Amino acid sequence: MGISVEGAFKSFGDFQALNDVSIEVPDGSLTALLGPSGSGKSTLLRAIAGLETLDAGQVLIDGANVSRKPVQKREVGFVFQHYAAFKHMTVFQNVGFGLKIRKWDKAKIAARVHELLDLVQLPGLADRYPSQLSGGQRQRMALARALAVEPQVLLLDEPFGALDAKVRKDLRAWLRNLHEEMHVTTIFVTHDQEEAMDVAGQLVVMNEGRVEQSGSADELYEKPANEFVMSFVGEVNRLGDHFVRPHDMEVVLDPDERTEEGMVQRIVALGFEIRVEFVLGDGTEVWAQLTRNELQRLELEEGQIAYLRPVQAKSFNGASPDDGSGASTPRGPQDGGDAEVSAPV
Amino acid sequence: MSAGNSLTSRWSLRVLGLGYILLLLLLPLALIFYKTFEDGIAPPLDAITSPDGLHALKLTLIMVAIAVPLNTVFGVLCALLLVRHKWKGNVVIDAVINLPFAISPVVIGLSLFLLYGTTGWLEPGLAEAGIKVLFSVPGMVLASIFVSLPFVVRETVPVLQEIGTEQEQAASTLGANAWQTFWRVTLPAIRWGVAYGVVLTTARVLGEFGAVSVVSGSISGQTQTLPLFVEKQYQNFNLPGAFGASVLLALLALATLFAMNLLKRKEDA
Numbered sequence: 001m002g003i004s005v006e007g008a009f010k011s012f013g014d015f016q017a018l019n020d021v022s023i024e025v026p027d028g029s030l031t032a033l034l035g036p037s038g039s040g041k042s043t044l045l046r047a048i049a050g051l052e053t054l055d056a057g058q059v060l061i062d063g064a065n066v067s068r069k070p071v072q073k074r075e076v077g078f079v080f081q082h083y084a085a086f087k088h089m090t091v092f093q094n095v096g097f098g099l100k101i102r103k104w105d106k107a108k109i110a111a112r113v114h115e116l117l118d119l120v121q122l123p124g125l126a127d128r129y130p131s132q133l134s135g136g137q138r139q140r141m142a143l144a145r146a147l148a149v150e151p152q153v154l155l156l157d158e159p160f161g162a163l164d165a166k167v168r169k170d171l172r173a174w175l176r177n178l179h180e181e182m183h184v185t186t187i188f189v190t191h192d193q194e195e196a197m198d199v200a201g202q203l204v205v206m207n208e209g210r211v212e213q214s215g216s217a218d219e220l221y222e223k224p225a226n227e228f229v230m231s232f233v234g235e236v237n238r239l240g241d242h243f244v245r246p247h248d249m250e251v252v253l254d255p256d257e258r259t260e261e262g263m264v265q266r267i268v269a270l271g272f273e274i275r276v277e278f279v280l281g282d283g284t285e286v287w288a289q290l291t292r293n294e295l296q297r298l299e300l301e302e303g304q305i306a307y308l309r310p311v312q313a314k315s316f317n318g319a320s321p322d323d324g325s326g327a328s329t330p331r332g333p334q335d336g337g338d339a340e341v342s343a344p345v
Numbered sequence: 346m347s348a349g350n351s352l353t354s355r356w357s358l359r360v361l362g363l364g365y366i367l368l369l370l371l372l373p374l375a376l377i378f379y380k381t382f383e384d385g386i387a388p389p390l391d392a393i394t395s396p397d398g399l400h401a402l403k404l405t406l407i408m409v410a411i412a413v414p415l416n417t418v419f420g421v422l423c424a425l426l427l428v429r430h431k432w433k434g435n436v437v438i439d440a441v442i443n444l445p446f447a448i449s450p451v452v453i454g455l456s457l458f459l460l461y462g463t464t465g466w467l468e469p470g471l472a473e474a475g476i477k478v479l480f481s482v483p484g485m486v487l488a489s490i491f492v493s494l495p496f497v498v499r500e501t502v503p504v505l506q507e508i509g510t511e512q513e514q515a516a517s518t519l520g521a522n523a524w525q526t527f528w529r530v531t532l533p534a535i536r537w538g539v540a541y542g543v544v545l546t547t548a549r550v551l552g553e554f555g556a557v558s559v560v561s562g563s564i565s566g567q568t569q570t571l572p573l574f575v576e577k578q579y580q581n582f583n584l585p586g587a588f589g590a591s592v593l594l595a596l597l598a599l600a601t602l603f604a605m606n607l608l609k610r611k612e613d614a
Contacts, residue, residue, distance in 0.1 A: 071517045078518040084511035098519035225377040
């Protein structure tokens with residue numbers, strides 16, 4: 001079931017959580033709502049579920065306007081960041097809750113619950129209470145509970161936010177596989193761009209209650225519509241009006257007319273990848289991402305002077321941050337000053 | 346050295362705490378038990394099983410049977426209103442709920458007197474309908490409800506706040522309507538807060554003296570609850586009777602506490 005939101009507005013007192021938001025989520029896709037906290041991404045997800053009522057605008061599920069439908073009739077599966085496990089119920093009762101509400105008979109509920117517990121890899125834990133499970137297990141239980149009623153759409157609100165890094169990575173891969181098997185239209189909210197790129201096919205970047213840009217991970221990274229998207233999706237250095245990715249910063253030992261002088265402040269080895277931090281003449285701090293081999297070839301040391309050459313830089317001058325021109329025509333230096341400087345390597 | 350000091354201070358704190366409880370709580374209670382059975386079990390038993398005594402026991406249980414369920418239902422609803430439906434009037438409700446704690450029970454009794462008495466506001470209408478509130482059971486029930494009203498609210502509000510709304514939201518996304526969500530998710534989650542409120546309400550209704558005394562007139566065999574019976578026996582120098590009824594009251598309260606613990610243990614097992 002495809003989901004679309006059209007012209008959504010929502011405010012909480014003085015705070016404008018959603019400010020004219022429209023998104024389009026294709027049937028069967030896995031979409032991430034990505035943004036910093038307070039960007040409105042959770043509010044948007046909750047509005048789709050019916051947990052929030054929009055001040056204006058509408059939510060369409062499979063083409064039907066569900067804006068007036070109460071949450072219990074929308075048939076959405078919702079997974080909360082802090083699991084929202086029913087603490088007084090066993091895992092079995094938690095997962096079977098929606099089926100019991102739908103008055104399934106006992107044998108059918110039992111069969112379905114066990115099938116789901118196998119799917120989320122929690123077989124044999126049916127009689128445990130949520131307090132006896134780890135965080136990752138609780139979240140998988142919550143997912144099984146949401147999937148039990150065969151929802152039209154699956155909505156996940158920072159589903160891995162409360163878990164530690166290792167478990168989070170495992171669950172990501174697991175969610176991706178699950179989605180490939182089930183093909184239920186899925187939207188998940190995250191503030192972690194790596195997680196969004198890892199899991200989702202489509203990303204919607206939000207900021208201050210607006211959609212900044214949507215598209216695939218590649219599109220957002222390669223053709224960011226504006227400064228915000230560029231700096232939120234991936235790392236970025238700012239050089240005057242220009243934005244340069246750290247891996248597009250070439251470090252050389254001999255200056256020319258395209259280089260900037262900088263002093264090596266710190267060299268951080270992150271395995272194969274090396275982070276070299278510079279201070280430029282005007283006090284700007286930038287960093288370059290090098291490989292171990294490059295570092296060895298350059299023989300850089302902290303305190304040394306070296307020269308930086310931006311291989312690819314972007315400028316968003318003159319382009320309104322909201323018109324999305326960067327996404328549609330990213331390589332047109334003529335239109336509105338969205339310029340790109342490229343240098344031969 | 347410092348370990349020795351903390352050990353000393355820990356022990357002196359324990360002695361102080363235990364001593365305080367012993368002298369002020371347990372000693373008087375123990376004395377009552379002792380005095381009650383000083384001359385054997387017959388005198389207190391006779392007093393309690395006298396027609397007036399049995400009537401007082403019955404009346405006390407009637408008070409509990411009416412006031413406790415009413416205040417439980419009201420208390421849970423009121424707590425839900427205070428915690429789940431934020432609006433400006435909540436501040437007022439929250440303050441008013443505490444009034445029975447703040448006002449002396451005698452004053453509560455007097456206020457009911459003013460409302461339902463022969464010169465009271467509601468008297469003409471009630472008299473016409475043939476309802477007698479003062480010096481009869483309805484007035485005593487009203488007084489009992491009044492004095493024990495805050496307990497369930499006060500015990501339920503913090504538990505409701507603590508469980509938050511996520512479980513309820515999860516239930517609604519799974520198709521549960523408001524009624525189903527309340528019975529299957531909210532109530533089970535707050536049940537021990539409510540249960541504790543019920544125990545306190547029961548204890549208060551069992552033991553209420555001041556307010557009930559004012560509105561009942563304390564007529565033996567008619568409008569006398571156990572606490573009023575205790576006082577009457579005491580005034581008539583029937584000490585075994587007074588002590589016997591006191592012990593009965595204490596046992597009823599203990600039974601309530603015990604019942605709750607039993608339920609809780611059964612649940613945990």
